[in-house]
Amino acid sequence: MSGSVTVVGLGPGDPSLLTESARHALDRATDLIGYFPYVARVPEREGLVRHASDNRVEVDRARHALALAASGRHVAVVSGGDPGVFAMAAAVFEAVEQGEPGWRNLAITVEPGITAMLAAAARLGAPLGGDFCAMSLSDNLKPWPVVTARLEAVLRADFVVSLYNPISKARPWQLGAALDLASSIRAPETPVMFARAISRPDEAIRVTTLSEAEASQADMATIVILGSSGTRLIPREGKAPFVYTLRSVPGAA
């Protein structure tokens, strides 16, 4: 009997933001693999074996999942957000490519989820209403000059930019450098949004401007969205402003 691997997106946190398809995939699993806070989100169930890990090496977890599947287990690899966006899916396929030839014939599927950028955008209004990019600000897996070259390119081309992994204890200065770069290219009043732990009990949102934004306003659970020239605020009485980006760029036919 052959097993399977399903890489499941748990969304931003609130269980109501899972898709029904992702929930069914969790219901069918015999084994659960993932970073422990994600595994902890899945309710206990008789017969479900949990392999929570604080291992930061995603490819090790992916190999473990594939080996279990090859032995006939039905493994759900869980990620926050969408598993294909700075999460476990790419690590699983990397492990497939580098691993045992038989792993390629396993049933491997991906269940999409609401990634942090979309959850944050929905809370704010529609800041991704125009063209946008998603970048990881981590230089663990790519050289810092590549990060800055990419960021400069999309800032100059007037994309809205979502920065994943903006800051951590081991990477304390990168977000400040990114904000400095943005300030050298975009207007000081450009809206900047810090969206932390969306849909979780400790959710926090801050709408500020490029001239006021500070790296200390972010932590590991934050996504930072840099507005474009078309990003606008709609002030409201007694409430946070709506933030949206114009769909149109001046000069269209």
Next chain:
Amino acid sequence: MSGSVTVVGLGPGDPSLLTESARHALDRATDLIGYFPYVARVPEREGLVRHASDNRVEVDRARHALALAASGRHVAVVSGGDPGVFAMAAAVFEAVEQGEPGWRNLAITVEPGITAMLAAAARLGAPLGGDFCAMSLSDNLKPWPVVTARLEAVLRADFVVSLYNPISKARPWQLGAALDLASSIRAPETPVMFARAISRPDEAIRVTTLSEAEASQADMATIVILGSSGTRLIPREGKAPFVYTLRSVPGAA
């Protein structure tokens, strides 16, 4: 009694790819507004008034929704995919900003959904595993030189690029021009993915290369994903290859 507007993401098509939260928003609505194929996805229910429209002017639909909400109705504005990504949410906030002052105090929320790019990526493997961009190839709302300048910038900076609205009867040549531009910058063997109607009965996926890709392989229901230098194929016996993008860029510390 004051009403509300909820802009709801219906996901790529299969009802199991809705979030539970989006489904609850549909259950609470008194009125449904949207482009008719999206309204048609929502099951009939006693007391639910349907305002399906073939009107392509999104802001008109948004104003209609806001006026109904101001009269006390609970309106769900439905979009395919995620409403914040080339869909109805930005049009709703544009209408709020330009419309009656009272509209700003309405309860307006956005329910995120699985956007086409994430649904396509999940089917293919993990092609968005690195930094990526989402662009609309339509020049209805922005000048074509802006489209090409943005596309050139992200192609040169080695982002994976998802092209929304790649082609239509009124815009027959733009995708060909975009593929030509990509061919002038990226290697001919770069993977290119055409993902059509993901999760719907007429789903179709084609994995090809930049040198083989042709605009005629896309239609209005297709999203086109241009791989980066880190996008790889994993061939499989008797099945479509997995496609994924390396998380790492050579040269990291």
